[in-house]
Structures are given as structure tokens and as C-alpha cells.
Amino acid sequence: MITVEENDDRFYIKKSKIxxxxxxxxxxxxxxxxxxxxxxxxxxxxxxxxxxxTHYADRYKFAYRDKDFDRVIxxxxxxxxxxxxxxxxxxNVEIRCDRSNNSSNPSAGFMSYYFIKNVxxxxxxxxxxxxxxxxxxxxxxxxxxxINKDINEWLEFLNYDLYDLKTLKELxxxx
Amino acid sequence: MKFxxxxxxxKNVIFIEDILFDWEFELKDLEEAVMFAGNDECIxxxxxxxxxxxxxxxxxxxxxxxxxxxxxxxxxKTGKI
Numbered sequence: 607m608i609t610v611e612e613n614d615d616r617f618y619i620k621k622s623k624i625x626x627x628x629x630x631x632x633x634x635x636x637x638x639x640x641x642x643x644x645x646x647x648x649x650x651x652x653x654x655x656x657x658x659x660t661h662y663a664d665r666y667k668f669a670y671r672d673k674d675f676d677r678v679i680x681x682x683x684x685x686x687x688x689x690x691x692x693x694x695x696x697x698n699v700e701i702r703c704d705r706s707n708n709s710s711n712p713s714a715g716f717m718s719y720y721f722i723k724n725v726x727x728x729x730x731x732x733x734x735x736x737x738x739x740x741x742x743x744x745x746x747x748x749x750x751x752x753i754n755k756d757i758n759e760w761l762e763f764l765n766y767d768l769y770d771l772k773t774l775k776e777l778x779x780x781x
Numbered sequence: 782m783k784f785x786x787x788x789x790x791x792k793n794v795i796f797i798e799d800i801l802f803d804w805e806f807e808l809k810d811l812e813e814a815v816m817f818a819g820n821d822e823c824i825x826x827x828x829x830x831x832x833x834x835x836x837x838x839x840x841x842x843x844x845x846x847x848x849x850x851x852x853x854x855x856x857x858k859t860g861k862i
Binding site: 639703745746748752760763768774779 | 784786793794795802804805806808811812814815820821822823824825826827829830831832834836837850852853854
């Protein structure tokens, strides 16, 4: 059995200031812009028995961007109960994927809430549930597959440098 | 149809039957995309895929027939498309 433990000591849980939102995440100390809160949990494959068996958590699952876009995260830490507001003034975090994150928590993936502004002690952590990240995934998946299919041909074509397209190859290097 | 690569404003561009295929992508948009992609391989490939489909759609419309990257590479080599 895997034990998942949230050990980020910068936060605590209490009743959210958002009406009918239940519990929320609050800052235990002042937090600076660009600090981040790792979303810890377990990754579950899409279209799998585990996905169905965790249907109770569907509304909390995060799209998990891996090579094949085939997983979601079932959050098991503070990231799972960060509340969301449509009021941009109140939003202080946004979801990002960053593979360079170095978390001490073995249950952390590459998904994090990044603080987009400084947050005072006892302020609630609030994000934006506009599914922009999911929209990015929905956009990226077919486009990346079209390159995967004929990647060598595409790279050969870029070498002809039509319309300065070699810049694309240089700026965005593909492995 | 005759297919040629010529220099225009220091860029390699396509001429079909001596008519310029006037196409470009915004470098500024690309620089923003680089920031957005970070080190994520899927997003990087998606940006390449986006520009590829934009080019192919534009050229297909210009030629009034569907073309692929393979067709363009072949046209560069043979001078015909």
C-alpha cells in the first residue's frame, strides 16, 4: 500500500470564505509570488478500471500531462481542496506544469499551483477553474500527434528554411 | 505545376507558376509560444504541429488541392507540384 502524505507546512485548512465551498486552503505564513504548491496524489490511467473505481473523486481529478496524455491525478493533498473563484482580483494561484520542480515529496508530480501574487498569512489560496489547462491539453494532443507521426520528414522540411521556418527548429527543439 | 524556391527579403519563399505564395508566421507569437512550452515535449510538438497545419492549409488553399509535407519536399527536389 502506498502512503501519501501532505507535508507542506506553509498551509492549513479551515472553512473557506467562498460561500458553500466547504473547506479551503489558507497560508500559514506570507507567501511570495512564484512560490508553488505541488499537487500531490496518485496518477490514474484514463479508461482503466482504476479510473472508474475512483469516480467518487472525478470532480477533483487533474489532467496529468505525460508523454501520452493518458493519466489524471487524484489529488491527496492541499492541491485537491484549493477553491476557485471567477473573481480575478481574488485569484492568487494558477495551475502550471513544470518538470523542473524539485519537490521533496515523493507523491508530487509535475503539476503545481503557482502563486501569481504575494499572499499574506491567513489569506485563502484561490485559483481559477476555467479549465484552461484542460483546454491546452485538448489543443495540444492532436497537434503533437500530427508531428509524432512524421517527425523526421518535418525536421527534414525545416532544414530547407522556407519562410524562416528554421527559426522554429532552433527555438523549439524537438528530442 | 512549376514549383520554385526563390529569395525574397532575404527569405526562401515558394513561387508556383511564377506567382509568390505569400505566407509567414509571426515570430513574436513563436517567442511567446517558447515561453509557454517551457520544457514540455508535448506542447513543443504541438506548436510545431500548429505551424505545420497552418502552412499546409494555406498552401493547399493556394494550390486548390491538398498537399502534404512530403509533397512539398518532393516539389523542392523535382521543381513540380
